[in-house]
Amino acid sequence: MINDPKKALLFPLFILLTFICQAQDNRIPALPPALEIKVLQDPRPVVTGGHPALFYEIHLTNFSPSPLLLTKVEAQDAANTNTLTVIKENDLLQRIAAPGGATIPPGNVAVLFVEYTSAAGQFPAEIIHQVSFKNTLRDTTTVYTITGAKAKPVTGPAIVLGAPLKGGPWTAIYNPAWARGHRRVIFVKDGVARIPGRFAIDFIKLDSTGKVAAGDDDRIANWYGYGAAILAVADGVVSSTRNDFPESNTLSGHPDYAAHLATGNYISLKIAENTFVFYEHLQPASIVVKAGQRVKKGDVIARLGFTGQSTGPHLHLHVANADAPLGAEGLPFVFERFTLSGTIPDFNQFGNIPYIKLTQPVHHELPASNSVITFP
Template sequence: MFAAGMLMAAAVPGYGTGPAVPAPGPQFTPLTAAVMTKPTPFEATDGKTHLSYELLTTNALPSSARVRLDRVEVRDARTHRVVGSLSGQALADAANPVGDPLPGADGYTPAPPGPTPTVIPGSQEWVIWLDLALDRGQRVPKVLEHHLSGAVLTASGASPFEETVQITPTGRTAPLNLNAPVRPGTWYSSESCCGNTHHRRGLGPINGRFYVPQRFAIDWYRVGEQGQTWEGDPARLASYLSYRQPVVAAAGGRVVEVQDGIPDNAPPVTPPVPPIEQTVGNHVTVEVAPGRYLLYAHLKPGSLKVREGDHVEPGRVLGLIGNSGNSTTPHLHFQVMTTPEFFPTDSPPFTFREFRVVGQVEPRLWDDNLGLQPTGVLPITPSPYDGPHRARYPLDREVLEF
């Protein structure tokens, strides 16, 4: 249930750890790189501590010079010890041009293998999707550095290179630990971190810079006793068990933004892309800490129970699940933001106080294809992470009970 591009500390093909290697001194580098967010550790249901972030990488050479990227190492900047790496097919599956997402991010099918080797044309920018997953007890470095190696390809041949780029501190503030944003019951966590989904890999150029505004967002679907998410005619909103389910405050705070009046879309066909200001449809945004906002999106028009300026306590009903905005089938889009507005925002990780994993869904079923299945019953199978969890983040396609 993990993407092929996940960085693991275990020694498996395409990944690796290694001895301490000192960083080089000043040098001209064919590649430049920058991280888009401060990598912040969080514990997920697999029991590992994850740091999920991106490395924007530019071939700074003329268009006649391509760069073959053979290996990306993430190192502890203090000791230079490798804590995770990508190479070969795993690297190819975790890198793409900024304007050309990898197949599979649309959610319909698993991504086919990317082209191997990874070759970045001259004067072009790519994004490398990183998910560092540390085993229990493994120390999170305070500062990370990234070591790139490969070869510059020109008409005269291949010239090997190595470079250390983008030294960045890791986040030291614990993620928000939240209550459930929905009423008790069985729920399907769709499009959550850390695979090739449109949330995790949704790179957007907004107001002159790149963002991944939904990095840790989760789409929640109500699941019935027989594993069903809809019954009857999938073209009717009322057929979906999520529709009109209460949305509740996952933490106390002040309501800073409310939008209502956007009609529900008719499922199960993907609607036209709405104007950018209507992307998340009817929604409520609650400030719960300085620089931390909870977004409850795609709500039913006319169902919102709060106004801007209201102070809410955990568990208060904010509205009902609908199908407004950029939504094909009824669900709750929930995430933490760093700004009151969805565009632009960063998307930091979060955890839930208490829940139980009761299964997983192997096929990628999500908003745009859930209502197109022969039935609304999810193909739920046992998960290696079944059981109770506290202060953890649910991974993609897990079925859980709040």
């Protein structure tokens, strides 16, 4: 009961204003969710497995007050909206790098990793992306669709490399779908996020039965590739080196290294403007070149080792647009020639089972994921 006459008069007025405000609020349509979509690095086509392919990323930022659930992403030819690829359901979940999976919390960023090939043999001059999503708080039945994130495939000649190693067989280890593979590891340096290993390959040598070592594989000297000659893949100038990492004699004795020490001993070779080839995990005291030195294609420049962030002796090779192992964007490349010597039937059993043998000459291609190859 309200005893104060003034309060008694104000109370009905308050109730009336409340109903008016609610009525006005119901008449105002809700703003559509604010999702920003961008492709920060225009893709450069690369031929692999006989088909041109694109590898790139879509950055999605949720500026809405509600979580947004991605349901589908479609890449289209900007000229005619013809579909190039569709990513949805489980495939969408597997391609997203974000704590919430396909659900992007307010104020958060997700990265969608995109790879697809062209059956037509080429890509359009400009690609756009149609992104479908739901607001998980207001109306879970309504699907919103926005179009944007333009990408212009880079034209021009491919980056062609000679052999980085001799003979083989070598397994070209990489898989764009691996959550912690080089393709999906984002490094932030000087406030800029980059993917230096977008096209990185780890080369491990096998014997004819598919094993990586003769005898005890805990001892690195038993690995078939350990100490193999590392070759200059093109004429160029050594841009930088690092040669102060020690090496454990065993896998079990290898220390853990932080990400900024991942390279181990390495060489950066400049082969063209804004084009640097990185050779990593090199054997201690094996680097025979120095910064500023000119090298010729095929020169021996180091030996395969087991330094830095590594699970076994191998050569890590990638190409990037700056002389910064973790602060540059990875670029696609192809090898002049190699022989496709086989495939691994079950990579979970790598090193323990024979590979399926093939003999197929290949020219000007990036080796297919986890294929077994032989260099000249």
